[in-house]
Amino acid sequence: MASFEVKGGAKLRGEIIPQGAKNEALQILCAVLLTPEKVTISNIPDIRDVNLLIDLLRSLGVKTERLSPDTYTFQADDIDLDFLDSERFVELGRAIRGSVMIVGPMLARFGKAKMPKPGGDKIGRRRLDTHFTGFEKLGASFEYSAEDNFYTVTSSGLKGAYMLLDEASVTGTANILMAAVLAEGTTTIYNAACEPYVQQLCRMLNRMGAKISGIGSNLLVIEGVEQLGGTEHRMLPDMIEIGSFIGLAAMTGSEITIKDCQIPELGLIPDTFQRLGIKMEFRGDDIFIPEQDHYEVDTYIDGSILNIADHTWPGLTPDLLSVALVVATQAKGTVLVHQKMFESRLFFVDKLIDMGAQIILCDPHRATVIGQNKQIPLRGIRMTSPDIRAGVALLIAALSAEGTSIIDNVEQIDRGYQNIDGRLNALGAQIRRM
Incomplete structure (x- = not known):
């Protein structure tokens, strides 16, 4: 079983090309x-x-x-x-x-x-x-x-x-x-x-x-x-990977350009991350994420708490809810994440709580995230990747955290992300495969 040793806190910079879907x-x-x-x-x-x-x-x-x-x-x-x-x-x-x-x-x-x-x-x-x-x-x-x-x-x-x-x-x-x-x-x-x-x-x-x-x-x-x-x-570029890179840039305060995104095929993915406060620019078919020290969650017109939920297309794909949840932990504001389709997909939040995130797991399908506006950074811990999408969400959390994290069972991440450690290290990340 392979593991990642992740030294958090580094800001990333550069261009990255998403893999095929x-x-x-x-x-x-x-x-x-x-x-x-x-x-x-x-x-x-x-x-x-x-x-x-x-x-x-x-x-x-x-x-x-x-x-x-x-x-x-x-x-x-x-x-x-x-x-x-x-x-x-x-x-x-x-x-x-x-x-x-x-x-x-x-x-x-x-x-x-x-x-x-x-x-x-x-x-x-x-x-x-x-x-x-x-x-x-x-x-x-x-x-x-x-x-x-x-x-x-x-x-x-x-x-x-x-x-x-x-x-x-x-x-x-x-x-x-x-x-x-x-x-x-x-x-x-x-x-x-x-x-x-x-x-x-x-x-x-x-x-x-x-x-x-x-x-x-x-x-x-x-x-x-x-x-x-x-x-x-x-094949199209992988929309899940594109969303993961958007979340990664925000969590680490990095400046990243995601190349060749086929933006018309992304549906609500950009809008969802923009509602979490993440700034982005569409440059042709590229998405530019500027360095951003803070991002503030949007609310509904009546001021009520933002609810991010998965749905059948053209709704938000359930594969990105894990990433959205992690991003919300360091936003300014509160978000209710509602995973409708799979009742075990939010069970990785205990690891985020151990890292210092403020999350209330309401039931198997819903979690309330109280964003800390990057005032209280996550801290590095040892954890295990339970599935592909939670695995990359934990990797994003580890890259933004203070100190060193160990992520075990990274074969789960390898199932869905091509040479993720090598590609992120090229942007300035510090990930060592053990």
């Missing part, structure tokens, strides 16, 4: 299974979860070639279906949650898919019912073995259907979408997720020959086609 990568990579032709994908982040998924695809028989550090070609013209019954498949499938998104493409193209219960962050219940209910509505048969936690879906031919999703699940929408593009007839998905990641997947599939309309809305209509071809695709 992790959550988009997990969908886009699985889509290569829909065609026997070559697919070229660029801006792929070099992170643990993505690399494990590429290993899984390679083990399934997908031919992969790395053209550059962030660009691969994939060709799924000789898939080994027997691999689904191997111990290695169970090992890889359980290692990452994103592995569930091979099910839709495999079912659509080969009429069969199996999946062990996937892994991922321990942030509360993350049910998969939406995925498999959607497959059943397309005509697939579904079985779940509680004995070995295995999901199996089979079909002799998917047929288009109307469905109203019980939740606007991003991965559920993507998985059903990838199954529907090769189904016979028309599929209508209402209450579909419409995150930029899903929009990117739709556009890629249309370039491959799919017929998807309603892109960017919560009503997708898919006219099934018989086959798909190859394409080229470039």
Whole structure:
């Protein structure tokens, strides 16, 4: 198990380029299974979860070639279906949650898919019912073995259907979408997720020959086609990493320019951090965060306490609430952070309290943060990273704190952030990997 030794208090300065979007990568990579032709994908982040998924695809028989550090070609013209019954498949499938998104493409193209219960962050219940209910509505048969936690879906031919999703699940929408593009007839998905990641997947599939309309809305209509071809695709910059860098700059009083942000795709992320008092300038497609010694939280028109909550797109992504909470600890003012989707995601706040933050954990979903206006700096402690997003939030806290912090289990951070210690050290941070 690796750890970070973090010496806090240093101001950072310089430019940083966000990695490719992790959550988009997990969908886009699985889509290569829909065609026997070559697919070229660029801006792929070099992170643990993505690399494990590429290993899984390679083990399934997908031919992969790395053209550059962030660009691969994939060709799924000789898939080994027997691999689904191997111990290695169970090992890889359980290692990452994103592995569930091979099910839709495999079912659509080969009429069969199996999946062990996937892994991922321990942030509360993350049910998969939406995925498999959607497959059943397309005509697939579904079985779940509680004995070995295995999901199996089979079909002799998917047929288009109307469905109203019980939740606007991003991965559920993507998985059903990838199954529907090769189904016979028309599929209508209402209450579909419409995150930029899903929009990117739709556009890629249309370039491959799919017929998807309603892109960017919560009503997708898919006219099934018989086959798909190859394409080229470039992934968006990671909006979660961009938000993390904005928060990092504010907490450490640093001057940072975040390059090539695709600002129109960021939704409410800039607005949310601006409401926390963080100044920023949009310079073309770059975001400039000036050095700022203090930042003051906005209030509502009637003067009541600001409430920051996650919501389905175009609301604020839940992946940034951990960072927003940490930023609020050193703001001037009080914030209520409401994490609606996952009941365990705020349980890292005990570590922030140990660092000197003033936080009241109201219940598993809500925390009240009393900002200290940087008058009482956080202090360095030893802590453990519980999940990807809480891990980077704790790293931001440690970089702003007085003294030295040790963060254990940084493999969790590595799952979602590419060479984060090296890139931040280049800006002046003092992080040592142990």
